[in-house]
Amino acid sequence: MFDAEKEKVKIVKYIRDYFKANHLDGVVIGISGGKDSGVVAGLFTEALGKENVLGVSMPCHSRQSDYLDALSVASFYGFEIVTIDLASTFDNFTDKISQLGEFSVEQLHNSNINFKPRLRMATLYYLAALYSSIKHKTYIVAGTSNKCESFVGYFTKWGDGVSDINVLGDLTVEEVVKIGEVLHLPKEVLYKVPDDGLSGQSDEEKLGVSYQDITKYMNGEYLAKDIQEKISTLHKNSLHKFGIPTYKK
Amino acid sequence: MFDAEKEKVKIVKYIRDYFKANHLDGVVIGISGGKDSGVVAGLFTEALGKENVLGVSMPCHSRQSDYLDALSVASFYGFEIVTIDLASTFDNFTDKISQLGEFSVEQLHNSNINFKPRLRMATLYYLAALYSSIKHKTYIVAGTSNKCESFVGYFTKWGDGVSDINVLGDLTVEEVVKIGEVLHLPKEVLYKVPDDGLSGQSDEEKLGVSYQDITKYMNGEYLAKDIQEKISTLHKNSLHKFGIPTYKK
Numbered sequence: 001m002f003d004a005e006k007e008k009v010k011i012v013k014y015i016r017d018y019f020k021a022n023h024l025d026g027v028v029i030g031i032s033g034g035k036d037s038g039v040v041a042g043l044f045t046e047a048l049g050k051e052n053v054l055g056v057s058m059p060c061h062s063r064q065s066d067y068l069d070a071l072s073v074a075s076f077y078g079f080e081i082v083t084i085d086l087a088s089t090f091d092n093f094t095d096k097i098s099q100l101g102e103f104s105v106e107q108l109h110n111s112n113i114n115f116k117p118r119l120r121m122a123t124l125y126y127l128a129a130l131y132s133s134i135k136h137k138t139y140i141v142a143g144t145s146n147k148c149e150s151f152v153g154y155f156t157k158w159g160d161g162v163s164d165i166n167v168l169g170d171l172t173v174e175e176v177v178k179i180g181e182v183l184h185l186p187k188e189v190l191y192k193v194p195d196d197g198l199s200g201q202s203d204e205e206k207l208g209v210s211y212q213d214i215t216k217y218m219n220g221e222y223l224a225k226d227i228q229e230k231i232s233t234l235h236k237n238s239l240h241k242f243g244i245p246t247y248k249k
Numbered sequence: 250m251f252d253a254e255k256e257k258v259k260i261v262k263y264i265r266d267y268f269k270a271n272h273l274d275g276v277v278i279g280i281s282g283g284k285d286s287g288v289v290a291g292l293f294t295e296a297l298g299k300e301n302v303l304g305v306s307m308p309c310h311s312r313q314s315d316y317l318d319a320l321s322v323a324s325f326y327g328f329e330i331v332t333i334d335l336a337s338t339f340d341n342f343t344d345k346i347s348q349l350g351e352f353s354v355e356q357l358h359n360s361n362i363n364f365k366p367r368l369r370m371a372t373l374y375y376l377a378a379l380y381s382s383i384k385h386k387t388y389i390v391a392g393t394s395n396k397c398e399s400f401v402g403y404f405t406k407w408g409d410g411v412s413d414i415n416v417l418g419d420l421t422v423e424e425v426v427k428i429g430e431v432l433h434l435p436k437e438v439l440y441k442v443p444d445d446g447l448s449g450q451s452d453e454e455k456l457g458v459s460y461q462d463i464t465k466y467m468n469g470e471y472l473a474k475d476i477q478e479k480i481s482t483l484h485k486n487s488l489h490k491f492g493i494p495t496y497k498k
Contacts (some may be wrong), residue, residue, distance in 0.1 A: 007498065022257045022489075086343050087496035089362040092341040093372075096333050103379065118371035121407060122364055123342075130352065158370060162493065169495035230479060231380040237454045240271075244411065245391060249256065249262045 004178035008043065011167050015047035016166060024209065025137035026105075027143070028128040030120055030160075031081060032197065033069030035190050036144040036168060039176050043167055044142060045077040054096050054131055054139065055081035058120045062197045066203040069189050076186055082125055113196075117159030124163075137213035140164035148214045150172045152231060153238020154207060161241060172218070173211040207234065253427035257292065260428075267414060274386035276483035278393070279409075280304040280367055281331060282318030285393040285417060288425050291432035292416055293391060294326040303380055303388065304330035307369045308314040309339050311446045312494050313348065318438050325435055333372055339365065362448060366408030369372060369437065373412075389413035397422045397463045401480060402487020403456060420472050421467070422460040 057070040074081035128139040143163025155161035180190040193203045217231045265318045306319040323330035377388040392412025404410035429439040466480045
């Protein structure tokens with residue numbers, strides 16, 4: 001049985017131990033307004049104190065409601081949040097691309113969807129280095145990928161999938177929610193239907209399988225054969241996101 | 250003894266085998282005008298044919314001479330090269346940052362230096378997805394980090410250090426040069442003093458050690474104690490760039 005209170009205490013200790021061993025002080029977290037970044041923020045605030053947590057909201061042609069939820073997470077835990085609206089940077093970049101030729105919305109779809117998480121990752125590292133410099137402390141970037149997302153590769157390679165430390169990587173979606181309850185994460189954030197805020201579809205619609213079924217698959221529980229095969233294919237196709245094949249002499 | 254001709258043949262086979270096994274067709278390579286990307290371009294052109302290689306030049310407030318060298322690499326091997334000048338995208342982003350407060354050039358130094366390779370990585374993936382879509386083929390991104398650079402962490406985490414395939418990762422700087430000779434890489438590119446084109450210092454000045462000494466260190470050859478310690482410290486401090494510490498239940 002998953003004991004969320006106990007697990008939370010262990011994660012907080014893990015963060016404190018890692019920071020102490022590596023002479024680190026602060027953390028930068030991209031706050032999307034969804035539950036994963038909310039739970040990560042709650043855990044780091046408890047581990048390091050709110051004065052050592054910097055939240056970053058990075059709207060990029062995205063929903064105002066997510067932005068407001070991000071602010072509410074920061075205000076609930078009491079840490080500083082800065083907003084970097086990436087829309088004009090994104091537009092500047094895509095204008096450059098349009099100089100290469102005329103491309104349809106469909107042709108640009110995958111490129112555009114995955115550019116944003118990479119730009120956000122670069123922004124988080126930009127701010128971690130900047131805050132390290134102005135605060136005379138060492139800031140690192142926290143990741144927010146949970147175990148279900150990681151298993152099926154539901155993240156952008158070298159975008160939201162990468163960070164300096166990840167405390168949710170071994171927790172299923174259901175477990176993240178339970179820890180969110182222990183952390184009293186605002187309900188409208190904790191129980192929001194997860195989506196990427198980019199494609200207009202919910203995560204589960206996009207994936208074609210539910211997080212619950214992914215958890216069942218990972219636990220070896222019974223699943224209909226077509227769902228089993230879908231998850232297995234997603235997993236196999238995601239493996240390239242975890243390492244770099246390198247020629248050896 | 251390192252046999253560059255033989256090694257080249259083996260790398261070309263490695264690329265072909267990997268592409269065949271994974272149903273891949275084309276490669277996107279960031280062409281800096283330096284030897285590493287030049288050698289990678291030569292290897293992939295031989296392995297896949299010039300029609301399956303896309304070079305990308307991404308000046309960003311950088312030297313015109315490097316840009317011309319990038320064009321000369323592409324013209325020598327005969328593959329297509331597109332130019333995405335990232336200067337205005339970079340400026341748009343840093344303008345956003347300046348809205349957070351007034352920061353000195355020194356305070357922004359590390360942030361700015363490392364933002365560029367991450368923006369370039371995101372650009373390469375953007376083009377790989379775009380070309381996959383418009384050419385109805387599958388393109389991936391090739392990395393250009395060599396063994397010496399990797400050993401001392403001389404790359405930007407989740408920037409130029411990441412890719413979909415790396416064929417230089419087990420080759421020292423000296424070995425890369427020898428393969429470049431076999432590939433007839435233009436001399437002004439092959440023998441250019443390597444630098445990041447960002448900081449105004451050569452790589453070796455920035456690192457405080459020579460690539461030759463890094464190779465000696467990796468081979469267990471004799472080195473003065475202070476140099477040994479310098480390399481050992483660089484190596485230890487770079488280890489965080491290769492993985493993401495993750496809490497386990």
